[in-house]
Amino acid sequence: MTSIYSPGSPILLPNGARIFNRLVDFLRQQYVRYGFQEVITPTIYKKALWAQSGHLENYAEDMYTVTSTSPARADTVGAGEEAEYGLKPMNCPGHCLIFGSQTRSYRDLPLRYADFSPLHRNEIQGALSGLTRVRRFHQDDGHIFCRPSQIREEIAKTLDFVRLTYKVLGLGPYRLVLSTRPDHYIGSPEDWAQAEEALKTALTESGHEYTINEGDGAFYGPKIDIILKDSDGKEHQTATVQLDFQLPKRFDLSYDAPAPEYEKRGETTTDPQLLGEYGPVQPVLIHRAVLGSAERLMALLIEHYNGKWPFWLNPRQAIVITVNGTEPVVGWARQAYNLLLGVSSDSASAAVTEPTAPTGLAVDFDDSDRSVGLRVREAVAKGYGVIVVVGPQDAENKTVGVNAMALAKPGDSEAELKRLKRMDMTPEAAR
């Protein structure tokens, strides 16, 4: 839903939050393989940081300023300090602060940070629309700090991560576009040429076809955009991989490496004397997002699945429906419901002694007094994966009627419920 009090900031209700959290969980699982470490970073930073990053000069139009509502509480302004903050539109400067907070060695690289922070970009009010044109969104943001010699492998891995994710979500086809230096840019033309060359080589080596979009890069570096085609043939820019030599320079980032002159060019030497001499080298920064804006991707998925969610993403995985309102039926239905949730039957206000380890299934309960047929039809229309109907016979025999829409095999016994209960929430289990 949206509210007039927060134009452009969508409110995710329980079903939306479920889908969002499942997408985040899926990515976190893949982060283990792709070597990303999650960090949690501030929402507001002093304007001095945005000056250092170049955002104030190049991105201020899209930014929000944050000040103390009560002037008496404003930060005392010391030498070089400011009272004003910027609300973050990107996570990169924060991740640069983390990289720069310790001495780094070539052995520590690549360092890959992931972040699911909410971001704010001040789109024009008239352009706002649902989940697609927003001001507040969550990016599955990641920043890779690597050695020049590691660029190609990191880009290849990122493109692989994108391919895997879109395959699991059933999205595609998509095409790759390389965007080059825009009119408005920071850094030297030489840096840009080197960065564009590195991306071209990585793309060619990865075997992906691509087209070039001249002058459409970010102000800090060239990028590869993933353009997804939806079922109507409409195109959407989702994932992105951006190469950046500027931000590491602006934040004066470095790591120690042997033979630094070779290291800088992504080369090695066998000369033992050169290898014995260590020096600081500037890391390369790769910005990347696999989903892009999670809110926007959810809008695409809503359209794409059209109510038929894969089981693992379905916010309506199961519903328990009672045939009548008698005590035995409602009581047994409530037990079936708890079994599906994986919580012990809660005898009302009895104090709980053990923590809960639920199944993770999203289960609803309907004991309203409307007709059973109507409620089952409604549940089908709403896209429930499993519809469990409990009648007087079931209450007596301790069975249930299971109507599994999204599962391979329907069943009607408690064993089936147990099987459902054991079902995994991972994409694997869904196929």
Next chain:
Amino acid sequence: MTSIYSPGSPILLPNGARIFNRLVDFLRQQYVRYGFQEVITPTIYKKALWAQSGHLENYAEDMYTVTSTSPARADTVGAGEEAEYGLKPMNCPGHCLIFGSQTRSYRDLPLRYADFSPLHRNEIQGALSGLTRVRRFHQDDGHIFCRPSQIREEIAKTLDFVRLTYKVLGLGPYRLVLSTRPDHYIGSPEDWAQAEEALKTALTESGHEYTINEGDGAFYGPKIDIILKDSDGKEHQTATVQLDFQLPKRFDLSYDAPAPEYEKRGETTTDPQLLGEYGPVQPVLIHRAVLGSAERLMALLIEHYNGKWPFWLNPRQAIVITVNGTEPVVGWARQAYNLLLGVSSDSASAAVTEPTAPTGLAVDFDDSDRSVGLRVREAVAKGYGVIVVVGPQDAENKTVGVNAMALAKPGDSEAELKRLKRMDMTPEAAR
């Protein structure tokens, strides 16, 4: 870590983020039993919302104002609309918008919303300190909208949730304090008397002892604070339960119920004519947090565990250490590492075809060329739960040396690794 660019906004590095995410996961699991639904809500709201909620009048000192950095991008101001936003210090007004967005019936109640959004409160700069006195924090925030007749049970359940959580975390003892009407308040003295009476009754019925703190309530209602005693005997306010008749009034919230005059007083009637007449009734709002500020609770846990984290919360669950740098040893160690992580051995840049379903274990890898003894001692000092050492003999026989500090039974075979790999991340598995 903290940065001069974001005073009071702690940066959670990978280990901190791991602990934070495990705490959130634990709460999400308990939410299934306690009937909370997670929602994801905006960070900034128009000032008009904060005027309606009473925050602008009563809480402005602690708030931040958000404006468009570029005046040209400021929202066009229509009738009753403002260009300025407030950065949210609390989630309650957002949750009131959600409640008010649909027609609600007495059958829908209680509705319980949970939210892990970052919140900002403008503490005086000089008072800031690490994770304990901050400006940006995450509350395990929850709001219960219930019928007057449900207050006592909801408060009892919340106190039960607190008891369970603190038992699992090994924190305590704690005491309960009832804080009453402050000098600066909104609403009528009659509302306050009713709310304070309801809390006293709930406390008495729950069997918990409590003391009274006169005049220390929130500006919108009385509250129960949980005061935790740490191992040094120092006291910390953590969890809180607050009763609020004001915000539902200010947001004009209501639900439909039979015999509304009785319903309002939390009473029922058997008169069929009265029961046949439906009317709007104002819900009661209960604010509650179990951890309170997650950042602050983490600071308490860091001190409390003093490096000896329970296995499920330990950001350093396992480390694989190589005895030497030879190819067979490093190769087999790498395989053991992947086995512990639950990812298939990644042959460098080979394209991945299946999504990963990792164990969830936090595993590190150390093949540095310092002495093995030194590295094992370091790992012990750092509090690793499991230390896996791989030598030439292991590489040949496909075994490992497992030194399990935090586990019941050490082992030295691949079977043991598989057992470790199967280990659950839940608090149950840790005991």
